[in-house]
Amino acid sequence: MIAAKNILITTCCFIMFAARCYCLEFEYHSNEELEQVLRNFSTQTDDAGAVKTELYSIGKTYKGTELWVFELTATDDETLGIPNVKLVGNMHGNEPVGREILLHLIEYLLDNYNKNETITWLLNNTRLHILPSLNPDGFAEATEGLCRGNNGRFVRVDPESAIPEDLIDLNRNFPDPFYHSNLTFDITESTCLMKWMENKTFSLSAALHGGELVANYPYDSSTHAADGLPSRTPDDDVFQYLAKIYASNHPNMKGCSNLTNFTDGITNGAEWYSFERGMGDYNYAYHGCMELTFEISCCKYPKAKELPRYWNENLKPLLLFIMQSNTGVTGQIYDYLSNKPIAKARVMVAQRNVTFWSSWNGEYWRILLPGEYTLKVEADGYHSSTKHFTVSEQKGPYPSLTILDVPMYNSTVFTTTSTSPSPTATSPRWTVAATFSGYQINAQNPPVHKSLPGVHSHYSSSSISYKIYVHFYTVLYFLLVLHCVI
């Protein structure tokens, strides 16, 4: 039966390759079928060949099932400032609606690039990483039509291990920003996801669940550990905005009963019910990735015939949500002298007590609403840097990121700073406070020549400050001339 379906899928997609038919059925795909569908997608290209796709695995489950990720973008690897966005489905094995929606989303994106303006913009401005199933082993044991219960919810583990079978909830198995007790289990799926996030910097993420209809945003955990009380992040305004983008564009996101009558279809996690070690809190607190949990079906595992409705309800919210990755600020943090990018620099926005980090190539992203902000960047071995910037109101149908690159000045090279009096071409006199590896020098009218080898200078037109950065090997020369003047 499975083989026959695979042949059908393969044949259909072969036809699609030539004729672009819409062929993915609205049905639940087994783990084997899911892999085949993704492999077929990876061989499919858009008409212009501009969409790049990659099918990669972030690891295997205990039962050996690959955790497949499908990446797609129309940008090239060299372009900076393109945000990585991830979408994760089927974390709970018995909540597979998101799993199927994500498959359809891949097909839709591939099929509409260069045809639909929004899709074209989206793939031109994001790198999407779609993980349809984080818990394929649990899914294999779940039962279609079961709306409640935990059959298939948990990950499967070695029965011989000390880990309690049937008790491992992936969404309770990540490091927690409030409770640092070592209560997480060494579960493959959790480990794979954490390594994935260590290797790639995501700025925005969604986890698709079932059993409710609400857009849930961090924190789920809290210091009070009481349901009904919110636990707010320093970016609460952004999280609420992101949640509303999804819920307000979903035709039915109003909760599933009178008991869960969510205002605007959104909720703070802890305000709904508080729990520890969730994946959303981990994304935000440990990786600076803004992850929301979208509960998209009242029935956890509805019959497949209902999938078209769920697809229609969630397509627009998903597209608009992904689009928000281009809201806020981005840039590259680099060494001023060598131009080399600085990884793991600490990126902070004033009045928001949370630290994000730059990527392996010095890139950073902060999703922010329109307004005036101050960015502070710190990196080991460098002077900290502070910059003011503006996130403008969106003009037109698509958001755009504010670009703010941050040069960093090595704290082990000779640096001088002057503000009084302002240097001019005719009167290059100013007071210098100089440091070199902690050694303080004060002098006036230093005879610095602009052509001094290794010296790089720049003026800030707004602050009339003048900074000189000198390579280590020029320091002796400078001191010698200084000594002669004194």
Ligand SMILES: [Zn+2]
């Ligand atoms: Zn769930």
